[in-house]
Amino acid sequence: MMSGDSFSVASSIGGFGQEVQNTNPNPNPAAKKKRNLPGTPDPDAEVIALSPKTLMATNRFVCEICNKGFQRDQNLQLHRRGHNLPWKLRQRTNKEVRKKVYICPEKTCVHHDPSRALGDLTGIKKHFSRKHGEKKWKCEKCSKKYAVQSDWKAHSKTCGTREYKCDCGTLFSRKDSFITHRAFCDALADESARLTSLAAANNLNFGNDSMNETVINPQPGLPLGASQFGPGFRPELSGMAINGNSLGVDQQKPRLSLWLNHANSQLNPTDMMANSHLYASSSSTAFPEMVQAVSGNLFGSSSMPNFGNFNNQQFQGFDKSVSTSTNASLSLSAIPHEMKEEGNKGNLVETQSSLYSDTQKKQSKPSMPMSATALLQKAAQMGSTTSNPSSIFGNSFGVMSSSSSNTTTSFNTLNQNRNELHQALQNSKQQAAENFTASGSVDGMLGSSNLSSLTTSTNSFDQLMMQTSGKQSDPVALNNHPGSNAIENSLTRDFLGMGGRESQRPFLAQELAKFASMSSAMGLSQFTGNH
Amino acid sequence: MARTKQEGRSSLTSSHESSPGLGSPYPWLRSPQSEEGGLQLIELLGECASHVTARCLHSVNTRLEHISYLASPKGTAIQRIASYFIEAFADRMLKGFTGLHKALNSTKISSVSEEILVQKLFYEHCPFLKFAYLITNQAIMEAMEGEKVVHIIDLYPVEPEQWIRLLQALSVRQEGAPHLKITGIHEQNEVLEKMDLQLKEEADRLSIPFQFNPIVSTIENLDIESLGIKTGEALAVISVLQLHSLLAVDEEVVRRNQQSLQQFLETDLNHLFIASASSSTTSELSLSASPKMESFLSSLRRFSPKLMVITEQEANHNGFTLIERVHNAMKFYAALFDCLDSTKSIAPIEQQKVEKMLFGEEIKNIVACDGAERKERHEKLEKWILWLELAGFSRVPFSYNGRVDASTMLQYYSDGYSFTEENGCLVIYWHEIPLFSVSAWSFR
Numbered sequence: 001m002m003s004g005d006s007f008s009v010a011s012s013i014g015g016f017g018q019e020v021q022n023t024n025p026n027p028n029p030a031a032k033k034k035r036n037l038p039g040t041p042d043p044d045a046e047v048i049a050l051s052p053k054t055l056m057a058t059n060r061f062v063c064e065i066c067n068k069g070f071q072r073d074q075n076l077q078l079h080r081r082g083h084n085l086p087w088k089l090r091q092r093t094n095k096e097v098r099k100k101v102y103i104c105p106e107k108t109c110v111h112h113d114p115s116r117a118l119g120d121l122t123g124i125k126k127h128f129s130r131k132h133g134e135k136k137w138k139c140e141k142c143s144k145k146y147a148v149q150s151d152w153k154a155h156s157k158t159c160g161t162r163e164y165k166c167d168c169g170t171l172f173s174r175k176d177s178f179i180t181h182r183a184f185c186d187a188l189a190d191e192s193a194r195l196t197s198l199a200a201a202n203n204l205n206f207g208n209d210s211m212n213e214t215v216i217n218p219q220p221g222l223p224l225g226a227s228q229f230g231p232g233f234r235p236e237l238s239g240m241a242i243n244g245n246s247l248g249v250d251q252q253k254p255r256l257s258l259w260l261n262h263a264n265s266q267l268n269p270t271d272m273m274a275n276s277h278l279y280a281s282s283s284s285t286a287f288p289e290m291v292q293a294v295s296g297n298l299f300g301s302s303s304m305p306n307f308g309n310f311n312n313q314q315f316q317g318f319d320k321s322v323s324t325s326t327n328a329s330l331s332l333s334a335i336p337h338e339m340k341e342e343g344n345k346g347n348l349v350e351t352q353s354s355l356y357s358d359t360q361k362k363q364s365k366p367s368m369p370m371s372a373t374a375l376l377q378k379a380a381q382m383g384s385t386t387s388n389p390s391s392i393f394g395n396s397f398g399v400m401s402s403s404s405s406n407t408t409t410s411f412n413t414l415n416q417n418r419n420e421l422h423q424a425l426q427n428s429k430q431q432a433a434e435n436f437t438a439s440g441s442v443d444g445m446l447g448s449s450n451l452s453s454l455t456t457s458t459n460s461f462d463q464l465m466m467q468t469s470g471k472q473s474d475p476v477a478l479n480n481h482p483g484s485n486a487i488e489n490s491l492t493r494d495f496l497g498m499g500g501r502e503s504q505r506p507f508l509a510q511e512l513a514k515f516a517s518m519s520s521a522m523g524l525s526q527f528t529g530n531h
Numbered sequence: 532m533a534r535t536k537q538e539g540r541s542s543l544t545s546s547h548e549s550s551p552g553l554g555s556p557y558p559w560l561r562s563p564q565s566e567e568g569g570l571q572l573i574e575l576l577g578e579c580a581s582h583v584t585a586r587c588l589h590s591v592n593t594r595l596e597h598i599s600y601l602a603s604p605k606g607t608a609i610q611r612i613a614s615y616f617i618e619a620f621a622d623r624m625l626k627g628f629t630g631l632h633k634a635l636n637s638t639k640i641s642s643v644s645e646e647i648l649v650q651k652l653f654y655e656h657c658p659f660l661k662f663a664y665l666i667t668n669q670a671i672m673e674a675m676e677g678e679k680v681v682h683i684i685d686l687y688p689v690e691p692e693q694w695i696r697l698l699q700a701l702s703v704r705q706e707g708a709p710h711l712k713i714t715g716i717h718e719q720n721e722v723l724e725k726m727d728l729q730l731k732e733e734a735d736r737l738s739i740p741f742q743f744n745p746i747v748s749t750i751e752n753l754d755i756e757s758l759g760i761k762t763g764e765a766l767a768v769i770s771v772l773q774l775h776s777l778l779a780v781d782e783e784v785v786r787r788n789q790q791s792l793q794q795f796l797e798t799d800l801n802h803l804f805i806a807s808a809s810s811s812t813t814s815e816l817s818l819s820a821s822p823k824m825e826s827f828l829s830s831l832r833r834f835s836p837k838l839m840v841i842t843e844q845e846a847n848h849n850g851f852t853l854i855e856r857v858h859n860a861m862k863f864y865a866a867l868f869d870c871l872d873s874t875k876s877i878a879p880i881e882q883q884k885v886e887k888m889l890f891g892e893e894i895k896n897i898v899a900c901d902g903a904e905r906k907e908r909h910e911k912l913e914k915w916i917l918w919l920e921l922a923g924f925s926r927v928p929f930s931y932n933g934r935v936d937a938s939t940m941l942q943y944y945s946d947g948y949s950f951t952e953e954n955g956c957l958v959i960y961w962h963e964i965p966l967f968s969v970s971a972w973s974f975r
Contacts, residue, residue: 371872372608372865373964375569382570 563601619898663842669933678765688715691729714744778908828922844909924972
């Protein structure tokens, strides 16, 4: 199955010409295929270089008879059956399949090198799109863009669903990055709070000078800075250190300069926070940057004289060029011990463990089933944002939740009531015709006769309101309790059957009738009181 | 709306034990424990409610069938609520077939001891009753300062601790304890006897002159005259979640009254129009349409109570339409179910009992009953204030001391509870959801 034009079959790596066997001795076909590390292909595999056009072609499988293209091999086979080929040709032409690996057609890409080829065609296609393609898919919630549709889909499933929020306001979608950030974030906050208070009393230059001397090392600060933060971070850090090693030189330089900048400048908490934000918002490479920044910050302030000395020692120790330095033998594990001897460091470690427990607690929450109250609120939000007429709970809940705050705090004044009722009467007159087209066996319908008499009673209604307002000193609420809007909406739906209209009518005629009767009751009590 | 007798015989599922969602023949039903499933459940319940309103038996049956795969009295909060709501829906639909309904309920066993147990559980595990009692007692102490004889009418005594604490507080009063008389009104004699015993014991222990008057009656049938209220004694009326039952009206009767009222008014005022709905309950909210409430309050007025403390559910479950009631009830009881969930100390079977016998029965009443049968006519505080002020009562503010005690007490429960003062009354919340209100009144 070779695709059409303009590809070149490169020579195989190693040139052994052997079939690539699955090295798994287990003959069980259900056993998982061994997966190489990405970018480290099997040496026996056949390298295939496709042009970008071929790579992104949607119909890779072409029928040799009629040149019709198909997206899937199975589809092609099905099609070929229809050609009534002689039996032999219908079989797959080659029984022995040689493993193929693919290289990225983009010359500047790492995976252009056959030694870094990728093993899966789909994989290389996705890679090419992601790295060298245009990002056509955009997440609607957070407007993050993706080149590959499956990435976009996967993201939009989780976007906004599980978010961890640090106290400093940064949002995370991943638990590990959140935990990492929190540790640093609080530590930074503590440090900066302490350091700003102590900085005044100390000579910053001392620290800076030592920094300038010793800082020009490839990734020296990585393990050092990070290791202060307690044992829990170390495994991650060693991993990070490895990654740090593998980073290109050009990538290290900007971070070093940032580090230097921190060391030289005055620290204040807002900068710290801003920095941590900066680092947190970037991708997985954020961690070493953060660590460097942090260590830079910590060391930059020489409020602890010990720090300064320590700096010198440690940095020399990590300088690769100074292999014979007395401190070269310092291992990662030694550092925290030294650090812990400093009294202040103990605080940081403690903060870390408490942070850990905090994050544990916080993380446990999202995994519990949502409370019924929360579900109902969510249903209400969804109902109010989507125009889904069949969602009965949506609108009303939304209305209720928004108006509930109003009603519980204060009563409406009589004047407000009057105005609203006036308006409502106007509206209801207009809507009367629409309302009464439907009839039938639903709760609480007014006969049309009532409506006409209602409209004429507006004046007398007003009179009654004025009478009662004169006689009562306390403001009395007559309407706009949250239920009323819900009544409207639900009544609307009842009127019109299922899937009623979404329009929010301020008052239905029936509501008005209710108020009319209520106010009449008020008037009545004047009478009954005299009995 | 066509229904056939055959459809009436379709099996009505009640909550079953099997894990919901599994093995259901409806692949579109999502797992109810997930968030999506919960939202789907809410939507299905809403649709069912509108089918019930339209009295379309076939649609209701179909929906109940769907929901029954998701709902369960032992699942997540939303699943449990759903199971009580669908039972209420089914009950409502079945009421249309009076013979069937009566037959299904013909062998019900009501156990008083279970009811007492459930009340006790609710008292222990949720702070609402304690909150109400605390505030009430504080209000009593303040109103009765200097009084030598205090007569308390308790409209539904269930928890002896309520009055035991009052006795204790009175015993350390500066001017000495008053002569305390408590009249308890309850339908079951056993409850009253138990209460009598415990209170007498405590009063003896504290050497407070005490008298307990048991009255076996419902509040509607209560004859206040017969309560033996003597002149000169300071009267306090305490109602904890009881007053709303007085709002239960038979709509037909109301309508007739309304019409005669209308005639009366039209002769006197200029064409004042009183809308009388062709069917229900337009004027349920007007005082004149709640004759029981009106007569109760006016007869109380005659005795000039020094204090009346009313604790009520802070929710509108008295709406015209089923859908509105279902809405509000879902919100309200969801909060209550969540409250129980947040309690660590309650055993699952106990929780289920409280949910079934206390909340479930209320839900059933709100959803399935109408007219005089529907007793759970919860109304919001604004309405209560309206009615009480119409009846001539005026609000008594709550003191700072009571509030301090209340917030201390709430701390022992979850920190999801809070309370605020609104219009001189106290409202207790679970997170942002108002649940119960306590207001104090005196007759001027």
